[in-house]
Amino acid sequence: GAVVSQHPSRVICKSGTSVKIECRSLDFQATTMFWYRQFPKQSLMLMATSNEGSKATYEQGVEKDKFLINHASLTLSTLTVTSAHPEDSSFYICSASDDRGSMLDTGELFFGEGSRLTVL
Amino acid sequence: AQRVTQPEKLLSVFKGAPVELKCNYSYSGSPELFWYVQYSRQRLQLLLRHISRESIKGFTADLNKGETSFHLKKPFAQEEDSAMYYCALSGGYQKVTFGTGTKLQVIP
Numbered sequence: 001g002a003v004v005s006q007h008p009s010r011v012i013c014k015s016g017t018s019v020k021i022e023c024r025s026l027d028f029q030a031t032t033m034f035w036y037r038q039f040p041k042q043s044l045m046l047m048a049t050s051n052e053g054s055k056a057t058y059e060q061g062v063e064k065d066k067f068l069i070n071h072a073s074l075t076l077s078t079l080t081v082t083s084a085h086p087e088d089s090s091f092y093i094c095s096a097s098d099d100r101g102s103m104l105d106t107g108e109l110f111f112g113e114g115s116r117l118t119v120l
Numbered sequence: 121a122q123r124v125t126q127p128e129k130l131l132s133v134f135k136g137a138p139v140e141l142k143c144n145y146s147y148s149g150s151p152e153l154f155w156y157v158q159y160s161r162q163r164l165q166l167l168l169r170h171i172s173r174e175s176i177k178g179f180t181a182d183l184n185k186g187e188t189s190f191h192l193k194k195p196f197a198q199e200e201d202s203a204m205y206y207c208a209l210s211g212g213y214q215k216v217t218f219g220t221g222t223k224l225q226v227i228p
Binding site: 004034036042043044046093095108109110111112113114 | 164
């Protein structure tokens with residue numbers, strides 16, 4: 001199956017700094033990628049939908065100025081956590097589906113390995 | 121709004137016993153339902169989707185619109201089935217809502 005790669009897998013940063021997480025589709029093109037956040041023992045929460053060449057669509061309650069998303073190419077989306085604080089510590093996961101899927105086909109989502117962010 | 125409920129955080133069964141992971145959903149339209157699985161130290165991956173009506177690794181799931189359920193079943197559990205299982209719903213193009221997950225523990 002298709003592969004989505006996320007980098008870094010773990011990052012520790014100081015409070016107030018910014019952290020960038022990359023999500024790449026390795027062998028397929030993905031016009032749309034998704035960013036999730038997972039708190040311990042909780043579900044995957046969709047944060048935003050990343051659209052290549054246009055602005056990301058954020059879910060209610062997610063600060064777009066806090067979580068900057070850039071989808072500059074068909075294979076790369078980045079999530080930047082700006083001015084990170086300890087409460088931003090979490091597990092961030094991206095997913096994508098192959099563009100070759102039809103509009104009526106929700107398509108299989110392929111997930112990255114996830115990135116664990118720890119803000120000190 | 122779309123919602124997915126998995127009432128059990130942990131389900132422990134003995135090897136060879138039947139397994140049923142419960143999933144209920146709330147959605148006003150016609151949903152697409154999925155089960156995703158995450159084995160230890162591996163990424164989340166699709167197990168099965170209701171539209172394909174297939175059996176993967178012995179697992180099946182039937183969409184029951186009357187009960188708004190999509191329970192995952194397997195007649196005989198195997199140790200390698202131990203993993204986290206997430207029920208998911210898509211109410212629109214690619215936007216997926218996940219349940220909180222159920223950890224399946226198969227006891228040898």
